Amino acid sequence: MLDLETLWQYIRDTFKQDFSPITFKTWIETAHPVHFTDNTLVVEVASPLHRDYWKQSIIPEISAKLSEMLATTITIVAITPDEQDPLEKTPEKTSVQVSSPALPRKNSPLNDKYTFESFVVGKGNQLAHAAALAVAEEPGLFYNPLFFYGGVGLGKTHLMHAIGHQMLQNNPNARVKYVTSESFANDFINSIKSKRQEEFRQEYRNVDLLLVDDIQFFSDKVGTQEEFFHTFNALYDEKKQIVLSSDRLPNEIPKLQQRLVSRFKWGLSVDITPPDLETRIAILRNKAEAELLSVPDDTLSYIAGQIDSNIRELEGALMRVQAYAKMTKQPVTTSLAAEALQSLNGQKAKKELSIALIQDKVAKYYHVSVADLKGKKRVKTIVVPRQIAMYLARELTDASLPKIGNEFGGKDHTTVIHAHEKIAEALTQDDELKKEVGKLRESLSS
Numbered sequence: 001m002l003d004l005e006t007l008w009q010y011i012r013d014t015f016k017q018d019f020s021p022i023t024f025k026t027w028i029e030t031a032h033p034v035h036f037t038d039n040t041l042v043v044e045v046a047s048p049l050h051r052d053y054w055k056q057s058i059i060p061e062i063s064a065k066l067s068e069m070l071a072t073t074i075t076i077v078a079i080t081p082d083e084q085d086p087l088e089k090t091p092e093k094t095s096v097q098v099s100s101p102a103l104p105r106k107n108s109p110l111n112d113k114y115t116f117e118s119f120v121v122g123k124g125n126q127l128a129h130a131a132a133l134a135v136a137e138e139p140g141l142f143y144n145p146l147f148f149y150g151g152v153g154l155g156k157t158h159l160m161h162a163i164g165h166q167m168l169q170n171n172p173n174a175r176v177k178y179v180t181s182e183s184f185a186n187d188f189i190n191s192i193k194s195k196r197q198e199e200f201r202q203e204y205r206n207v208d209l210l211l212v213d214d215i216q217f218f219s220d221k222v223g224t225q226e227e228f229f230h231t232f233n234a235l236y237d238e239k240k241q242i243v244l245s246s247d248r249l250p251n252e253i254p255k256l257q258q259r260l261v262s263r264f265k266w267g268l269s270v271d272i273t274p275p276d277l278e279t280r281i282a283i284l285r286n287k288a289e290a291e292l293l294s295v296p297d298d299t300l301s302y303i304a305g306q307i308d309s310n311i312r313e314l315e316g317a318l319m320r321v322q323a324y325a326k327m328t329k330q331p332v333t334t335s336l337a338a339e340a341l342q343s344l345n346g347q348k349a350k351k352e353l354s355i356a357l358i359q360d361k362v363a364k365y366y367h368v369s370v371a372d373l374k375g376k377k378r379v380k381t382i383v384v385p386r387q388i389a390m391y392l393a394r395e396l397t398d399a400s401l402p403k404i405g406n407e408f409g410g411k412d413h414t415t416v417i418h419a420h421e422k423i424a425e426a427l428t429q430d431d432e433l434k435k436e437v438g439k440l441r442e443s444l445s446s
């Protein structure tokens with residue numbers, strides 16, 4: 001049976017790919033599903049302007065897509081917050097639906113697409129995948145907490161949802177809660193404002209599995225960290241499974257309390273690194289199959305060769321090729337893919353010269369962390385890579401000196417000038433350094 005949450009998630013997923021990010025953000029992200037009864041979906045939109053646009057443009061698109069995919073007609077009605085929900089027959093219902101706004105999200109639903117079945121295992125994520133599966137099968141037993149870390153768009157969220165799905169499949173009564181760290185923080189703050197802290201605690205502590213995504217956003221949030229510390233302890237003591245994700249290791253998250261850092265290390269921390277070409281091709285093939293697209297193998301290889309770090313971008317590229325083929329009414333071929341991705345490559349080239357990328361490459365090359373490059377440590381093993389990264393940022397980007405200083409943890413522009421001079425000078429004398437910087441330059445321009 002199709003329910004409101006599943007249907008809405010489906011609509012969001014589909015249109016996130018079909019619409020441009022700005023369209024998606026403006027029209028879909030601002031809307032909320034209200035009711036789904038008798039094949040009629042009521043959606044609350046932000047304003048009369050939104051409603052009119054929905055009527056004219058969004059509803060016909062969604063309806064067409066839904067009837068194609070579900071082989072049934074779904075009527076969609078858009079209303080503004082001031083308008084009466086047409087499906088609401090009794091006043092009592094109002095109080096059920098529009099309960100106090102204090103704790104708006106009870107349970108962020110899991111994304112149906114993010115399962116173990118749809119996850120392609122390769123070198124970069126093998127360990128993370130195995131740990132995820134172990135935790136899903138035996139929650140609270142092996143690795144508690146399980147901590148995923150790694151770059152953007154590499155499948156951390158996907159694996160977290162997969163754990164949730166698997167656990168529910170094994171035990172449909174399991175209480176699974178997935179939130180981003182920001183939702184956790186918002187819920188916590190709202191609970192204080194509305195004096196519902198007890199309710200908040202019940203919600204977060206009476207679960208069998210708590211998944212908290214992107215916990216790097218806890219940095220700086222002192223009160224939230226305090227509350228999370230107690231949530232963590234309560235769950236841990238009850239042997240309930242905790243799974244966390246971040247773009248870096250716990251001890252690299254700025255301003256994360258030491259006691260949280262040490263607790264996060266109690267279990268297993270496992271990183272996810274960018275997939276190799278073979279894995280990228282396999283991911284694309286899976287995606288093409290799931291979306292019922294027919295894409296020749298050499299075209300999949302071509303697309304996989306174009307984007308080598310972020311799987312979200314990789315999937316986006318495939319969708320772009322598909323949309324381009326549809327628009328120009330041509331079959332998907334490698335040359336068509338090359339045409340479709342041309343502008344993307346332009347953007348990529350620009351992005352390759354971003355300071356963040358320079359920092360990333362330099363950090364990896366010298367086996368230090370990006371946090372160290374941005375930090376204040378004065379040991380030589382960090383100072384030299386930091387100065388090299390600043391030098392390259394000055395040489396290879398158009399960024400101003402203050403901007404570069406800012407990107408290095410808020411340093412003064414004179415520090416950047418000093419670093420640049422120092423390395424420029426050293427390069428005239430030190431052949432080894434010259435070689436290293438040459439290699440870095442090369443890797444940044446490839």
Ligand SMILES: Nc1ncnc2c1ncn2[C@@H]1O[C@H](COP(=O)(O)OP(=O)(O)OP(=O)(O)O)[C@@H](O)[C@H]1O
Binds near residue numbers: 119121283315
């Ligand atoms: N191994 C994989 N197999 C199939 N799909 C994958 C794999 N890894 C990532 N994806 C897909 O790539 C997209 C991005 O993944 P996800 O959102 O999980 O990344 P993330 O690491 O959580 O990123 P962020 O740091 O931005 O939160 C998703 O659509 C996901 O399904």
